[in-house]
Amino acid sequence: MSVLDKFRMDDRVVVVTGASSGLGVYFARAFAEVGADVVLAARRVEKLEQAAELVTAAGRAALSVATDVADPAAAARMVEAAMERFGRVDVLINNAGIGTAHPATRETPEQFREVIDVNLNGAYWAAQACGRVMRPGSSIVNISSVLGLTTAGLPQAAYAASKAGLIGLTRDLAQQWGSRKGIRVNAIAPGFFASEMTDQYRPGYLDSVAHRIVLGRMGDPEDLAASVLWLASDAGGYVTGQTIAVDGGFTIN
Numbered sequence: 001m002s003v004l005d006k007f008r009m010d011d012r013v014v015v016v017t018g019a020s021s022g023l024g025v026y027f028a029r030a031f032a033e034v035g036a037d038v039v040l041a042a043r044r045v046e047k048l049e050q051a052a053e054l055v056t057a058a059g060r061a062a063l064s065v066a067t068d069v070a071d072p073a074a075a076a077r078m079v080e081a082a083m084e085r086f087g088r089v090d091v092l093i094n095n096a097g098i099g100t101a102h103p104a105t106r107e108t109p110e111q112f113r114e115v116i117d118v119n120l121n122g123a124y125w126a127a128q129a130c131g132r133v134m135r136p137g138s139s140i141v142n143i144s145s146v147l148g149l150t151t152a153g154l155p156q157a158a159y160a161a162s163k164a165g166l167i168g169l170t171r172d173l174a175q176q177w178g179s180r181k182g183i184r185v186n187a188i189a190p191g192f193f194a195s196e197m198t199d200q201y202r203p204g205y206l207d208s209v210a211h212r213i214v215l216g217r218m219g220d221p222e223d224l225a226a227s228v229l230w231l232a233s234d235a236g237g238y239v240t241g242q243t244i245a246v247d248g249g250f251t252i253n
């Protein structure tokens with residue numbers, strides 16, 4: 001076996017939440033390219049179907065499942081659908097997320113709770129449902145953010161708290177499930193990558209943080225997909241409980 005074979009995911013089954021737009025679409029396609037069948041989950045079914053076409057174009061099977069990850073029952077149904085179709089779940093990419101920016105003194109309880117419900121609680125419901133069926137050798141990658149590690153000039157208490165919480169969740173599930181269940185759990189903290197989420201930034205915001213990016217450019221989603229693949233596949237087989245910043249050096253500045 002060559003070292004490159006460790007990145008192959010032939011006939012494994014990967015669940016990607018938030019696969020209807022942005023980074024999740026790249027992740028779904030990347031896993032298909034290395035041989036995995038992909039379960040795509042999010043709320044917008046039509047957009048999921050478009051992403052699913054990229055998986056089938058790469059020669060692998062795709063299953064789209066309408067899912068609101070904030071609902072624990074929906075997360076359980078997502079995994080049931082995956083098991084019914086493929087009989088296994090090897091990898092979960094907890095990527096579904098929303099971003100908001102509200103000054104703390106004006107943020108309503110509903111606004112704060114919604115972000116925590118999707119970004120943190122939703123990741124936990126999906127991890128619980130997958131953890132119940134995953135076999136030894138499986139892995140989970142939680143998509144956190146540099147906002148879980150540092151600040152970036154926007155009022156993002158809910159988002160930052162959810163993403164920092166995800167890092168704690170990663171550590172704890174890794175220690176609960178490592179030797180007992182043989183499941184690795186890691187997190188990625190992405191920097192800035194073009195997506196529907198970054199489209200919402202006010203004009204000039206990205207330019208205002210650009211000086212902190214050591215590599216001098218925004219991220220390419222394909223680089224991020226490669227890092228996710230490393231952690232999810234056997235290539236990352238001795239890595240667990242870690243948060244890896246893929247941020248062009250943003251968090252060292």
Ligand SMILES: NC(=O)c1ccc[n+]([C@@H]2O[C@H](COP(=O)([O-])OP(=O)(O)OC[C@H]3O[C@@H](n4cnc5c(N)ncnc54)[C@H](OP(=O)(O)O)[C@@H]3O)[C@@H](O)[C@H]2O)c1
Pocket residue numbers: 017018019020021022023024041042043044045047067068069070094095096097098099118122143144145146189190191192193194195196197198
């Ligand atoms: N882009 C960046 O620079 C960046 C940086 C750091 C971290 N991230 C993280 O990367 C992840 C992907 O973000 P993105 O940039 O690709 O943004 P995006 O294009 O807005 O994608 C977000 C995805 O999450 C899904 N989603 C939102 N709420 C959901 C819910 N309740 N249930 C199920 N799915 C839900 C959306 O699908 P539906 O609307 O169809 O449900 C969509 O597929 C997020 O967790 C984000 O925080 C992104």
